[in-house]
Amino acid sequence: MRDERSRELYDRALSVMPGGVNSSVRATMPYPLFVERGDGGHVIDADGNRLIDYVMGYGPLLYGHDLPDSVQSAIQSHASAGPMYGAPTEVEIDLAEFVARHVPSVESVRFVNSGTEATVSAVRLARGYTGRDKIVVMQGGYHGAQETTLVDGEAGDAHPSTPGVPQEFARHTLPIPFNDEEAAQEVFEEYGDDIAAVLTEPILGNTGIVMPEDGYHETLRDLCDDYGSLLIFDEVITGFRVGGLQCAQGEFGVTPDVTTFGKIVGGGFPVGAIGGTAEIIESFTPAGEVFQSGTFSGHPVTMAAGYESLTYAAENDVYEHVNRLGEKLREGITEICEDQAPEYTVVGTDSMFKTVFTREAPESFENSCSGGCRQRPTCPRYETCPKNGGDVASAQTDRWERVFWQEMREQGVFLTANQFECQFTSYAHTDEDVEKTLEAYKEAL
CATH class of the missing domain: 3.40.640.10 (Type I PLP-dependent aspartate aminotransferase-like (Major domain))
Incomplete structure (x- = not known):
């Protein structure tokens, strides 16, 4: 994936803005992805790369980048x-x-x-x-x-x-x-x-x-x-x-x-x-x-x-659409984790989703929360799922930022850049976007 233009823009930004950004969470390693424009459920970066966007402006974009x-x-x-x-x-x-x-x-x-x-x-x-x-x-x-x-x-x-x-x-x-x-x-x-x-x-x-x-x-x-x-x-x-x-x-x-x-x-x-x-x-x-x-x-x-x-x-059917896609993503990521990383915890509800790189959990997903952790006491993973901010902070937070986020970007998926901020589906996302995203998760995990 090309990134020469983003690197050049970051170099310019460093000389006139602290850390080269106007919000600290945008300071990704080794440099931020500079966006040129949005298109539905996607962003096109300064180098012309097209990525499925689940950052959604950190939440405001219920409709993605194409407003009704x-x-x-x-x-x-x-x-x-x-x-x-x-x-x-x-x-x-x-x-x-x-x-x-x-x-x-x-x-x-x-x-x-x-x-x-x-x-x-x-x-x-x-x-x-x-x-x-x-x-x-x-x-x-x-x-x-x-x-x-x-x-x-x-x-x-x-x-x-x-x-x-x-x-x-x-x-x-x-x-x-x-x-x-x-x-x-x-x-x-x-x-x-x-x-x-x-x-x-x-x-x-x-x-x-x-x-x-x-x-x-x-x-x-x-x-x-x-x-x-x-x-x-x-x-x-x-x-x-x-x-x-x-x-x-x-x-x-x-x-x-x-x-x-x-x-x-x-x-x-x-x-x-x-x-x-x-x-x-x-x-x-x-x-x-x-x-x-x-x-x-x-x-x-x-x-x-x-x-x-x-x-x-x-x-309109806005919430039905975004929540259905959110559920489909969480269920699909749960299946991938069961095969590749059973210690991880899939979290979220409605149109919010995330995978927390927790360090311990039962290998079996039988009778677990399939569409995101719901803090259900009868779930066999209940004792190891995150209950508070400290539990999330003790996960493999560096792996998300240094490895996983970078790999997902290479696969054409734009996620929030650290373990903590959540991700969102929008009315502009499609089932095809979800399928491509799940394939990217398989590769990145």
Whole structure:
């Protein structure tokens, strides 16, 4: 596969951008794949190589790179009317009404410009609403580049995970293992009166895709109710991808107080949102006293793209298609692992998938979860499947980045570049794409 042009572009980028990229996860070895354009479920890189794309912009591209005509028309119409106004537009009401109509937790919505901005604002909202400072987070969870959640360690002994975050910020963050009900109960017993919120992804999506065990989210819901804390679901990844229009909270049957969104809710354009009960969300200025504002918030092009994208999904077989392909991929990869790498764990749900290079597991797949790990206690692989971020981190993470990702690219398949970020099917993908991908997995594994 040719890569001379990508190498040349990376050389140029290194002289004007730190690490040659504008998001650290794009810094693949030995250099990133520079994309020239998208085409349906594929990307064409700067060297003219055509690859099946499962990165999908790290999640926003529910339709792949070919938007439905109604979405494209709305984008063009609003873009041609003027870049932006610094004033409200009707289409942001349309999108807010759609979200409130379909997502169980949402009565009111504040739109912002990124998933990070959404979670930053949600944390500030929780602290302002409750008058408390401490936030419980999941070890290995990801909530964007914000000071409150860029921490490592355990509750009571947390420290910043990056230079630039004061230790004082980490003091108010209480990390616990995902899927550990006992740890959740203990942290509330010790700090409950000071906990403003529990902030968690319904599914860990930046840590190899870890599903919740039955009852875990219900436990968090009960603890928050008992102690007067807020339960915040970060659905930046899962929102309008898992569970269809009701999102992951609808699928799991647990309603948080606040939900953060990004990615799909903006139809592929920069976006974030914070939704919840009207009482809580109206704590934001100007209705309340918790400051939140932004020049580009509710950008008309983004709002139009998001509204028309979700409307199209509501009226067509979008979720049926993407979920069927996701299931077909997970089942096919499971069969390949059974033959070639039985120690590995296939994870994911709906249109999300990943293979975690776990180091131990029974050789037999009999009676196991065939379409991705579901944390089923009766599964013979239950004891060795990843339960939290630490379990994924202890997998063969280097092998993914240094060997597997490179080999899959040579086979014409574009995957996320490390063990942690998940991959996605889109409405533009086909059964033929899935078959080619499974053949590539056979070769690469």
